Amino acid sequence: MSALSLGIDTSNYTTSVALVDENENMIYNKGILLEVKSGERGLRQSDALFQHVHHLPILLQELPRGREIEIICYSERPRPLSDSYMPVFRSGESLACSLAGVLGIERLAVSHQENHIRAAIYGSGSPDLEAIFCAVHFSGGTSEILLVEKKTIGYKCDIIATTRDLNAGQLVDRVGVLMGCDFPAGKALEVLANQVNPASFNSNVFISSTMKDLDFHFSGQENQARRLLETGVEPPVVAYLVLKAIAKTLSKAIGGLAKKYPFQSVLFSGGVMSNQIIKKIVINELQATGLKLYFSPGEYSRDNAAGNALMGMDYYKHARYSQ
Template sequence: MSALSLGIDTSNYTTSVALVDQNETVIYNQGILLEVKSGERGLRQSDALFQHVNNLPLLLKDLPRGREIEVVCFSDRPRPLPDSYMPVFRAGKSLGQSLAGVLDADLVTVSHQENHLRAAIFGSGSPVLKDPFCAVHFSGGTSEILLATREGIGFRCEIMAKTLDLNAGQLIDRIGVLLGCAFPAGKALEVLAQKAIDHDQGKHCIIPSTMDGMNFHFSGQENQAKEYLNKGVDPSEVAYSLLKAIAKTLSKSISRCRETQSFQSVLFSGGVMSNQIIKSILLKELGRSGLALHFSPGIYARDNALGNALLGMDHYKITGGSLHEKS
């Protein structure tokens, strides 16, 4: 019978559990979005941790039974760096260690960022990415452009460019909440922006990129969006211009990174990269660059535990199922 790998991820806004077999067939992949009070733009770590502890039993309750789990893989930190830490990951770590002990399964620990990259590779059709490749991780907690290389079962990630203030997801959520959207506001803001596209609007609402070499700023875009709204500009036009600014910023930064680093492929991951308007602009901006652009469906771009389950299975295949802990 095929071996199974269980993945657990407790990020800042989603509790998720996934299960895959040796053929990378997704048997289970479910998550619960953390609850944020109306009008709020986030959660304290202590509140998020409490919700994860309550959500994990609900997700495990529906986990398919009757097959043996050989590997348990969880995210224990935000990035693959020794000093990377965030309290919310303790919930997944505690459960993962307990389950591995009870099931006599291999225990694999990786970072949340590596989980994102592995899920995005799977979601984009499992392309063969020549090392090093460019990996974009744009979410509510991270806005980084990485030079990534496969290393064992995970990735070595070197930051080529990053935000110097707000993350792209924070920018979207702040303006979205200001417009009355529920948090997280990404999907609602995309729907609103689509109205401007459908009505051929947004041409007189321009929010430019703010670059600092390869790095970039997003706080200025927040202020400009607020100014347009205060002047009475249609919210759909502002929403579209904001998403366009994020896409243009990302395109410029990737192009500048390529001037100093050698990579042939770009992998897009993180919740912001599930936005179809941003994707369409990036395809237009980078379409003639010669780069291979790899996008993943939203279910695999946003926070989820599938990458961890796949990384656990990578470990199982490499080690032949022998007990081994990777940290």
């Protein structure tokens, strides 16, 4: 019977558990969004950690029974850097270490960012990416463009462009909450934006991109969105302009980076990159570059534990077949 790898990820806004077999069949992949009070724009780390502790047993109770788990892989930090730390990941780490000890199996610690990359590769059809490629990680907690080098297990990630203030997901959430949407506001903003026809926009109504070299600013876009709303521009129009501004900013950065760094492929991950409006604009903006663009479905773009389960299985198979 095929071995199983259990993945656990406890990010700032989602508790996630996944289970994969040796053939990369995703047997289980579920998450529970953390609750944020209406009108608020985020959670304290202590509140998020408490909710993870409550959610993890619920997700584990739903795991399929009757097959043995051989390895547990969990996120212990935000990024694959020695000084990267966030308390919220201690909940998943504690459970993974406890389960591995009781079951007498191996455990593997990785980063939340590597989890996103591995899940996005899987979700986009497991393309044969080059040894070095570009990865976009745009979410509520991160807005980075990375030069990624494959390792035997996991990835070496160098930041080659980043936000200088707000993250793209923060911009979406703040503007959404300003318009009365619940937090997180990504889905609601996309629904609003889909109510309008971009071709009918007044050319004088726009939200501009702000760049610093190849880094970017999103706080100015929040201010521009606020001013548009205050002058009476309809929320659906503002929603579309915010998403368009994110896509245009990202496209400008990638186009510039492609001239400086040796990559031919770009992999998109993070909750913001599950937005179909942003995806469509980015594809259109970068079509002349010749870059290969890889997007994955929302379940593998947003926070999930699938990447951890897959990296755990990568580790298990490598260790077994290299003996």
